[in-house]
Amino acid sequence: MKKKNQGFMLVEALIMSIVIIGVLVFMYIQFQNISRSYDKSFHYNTVTGLYITNEIKVYLDSNSYLDTIKDTVKTYTDKCYDITNYTSDASWASLKQEGKIKTILICYYENDDDLKGKRRVGLSEKFNDFINYIKKEKNTYRILLEFEDDTYASFRLGDD
């Protein structure tokens, strides 16, 4: 019987190509995950953003708004209160303008259901991603800021 020598190299090349393409696709997916995490590290909780968030907190504390806001936020179904336009005070407007702030949120995390990732209506997709990304604890209040340059900052406001 004659030995068949035809078609051997094509099959080999096809198999190797499939293997290599499979490895490349796997590497690309992993690279996308790393690239996303890297991007997040530059946009989430920036130093400038955190200090500006602290200034907002100081403003709320000094004007005795914080306790009222904390009481109000508990009454909301999704336990998040958008205080971006909380007051028409000139200093509040200046803080938002100079801080290049887009949205200010105060949220209360009471139980496990509140800690779960949710999509809140009225907030941008990226802000929702940030809120779901940060580590949250039960029975705590958080202030969350969205800035115009697509950076975000948040810290705990204290326990209930």
Next chain:
Amino acid sequence: MKNNKGFSIIELIVSFSICIIVVVVLFQIVVVLKEVYEKSSVKTVLLNKQNIIVNLIYEDILDKGLNSVASCGDYCITFKFTNNTSKNLSYSEPNKSISYGDYNNPVISGSTINKAVIFTNNEVISVYMPISHKLFSNSDFGIHIVHYVPTS
């Protein structure tokens, strides 16, 4: 006797074409990864420099209390604290460095520093020294300080 050893030309062409496509894809990936690596190194350095100076300024503000800010030139801002001390945030074009008080940091090549902007009203003081880099046209790596001083 007929010799059937070897490969047909079509097999060779198809095999080499597949190999060339795989090599081109790999090459593109290497080029993209190299560009991302270089860009990320530069971005990291820019953000580190920004963070260090912002940290130093806010530490002084929180420790000493900020009284007022004033311009001492196009690229210079004086921070005056409540304990009657002051420090300058300035950019030196000849030295290509940004300094705050005794701290001095050279800017990296390709950076552009723009004129500082000050805003004050009764209770809000804001200072902004924009810094951009040619690799990142839509990003800002400037010094941005916003401080609320309650009057009551």
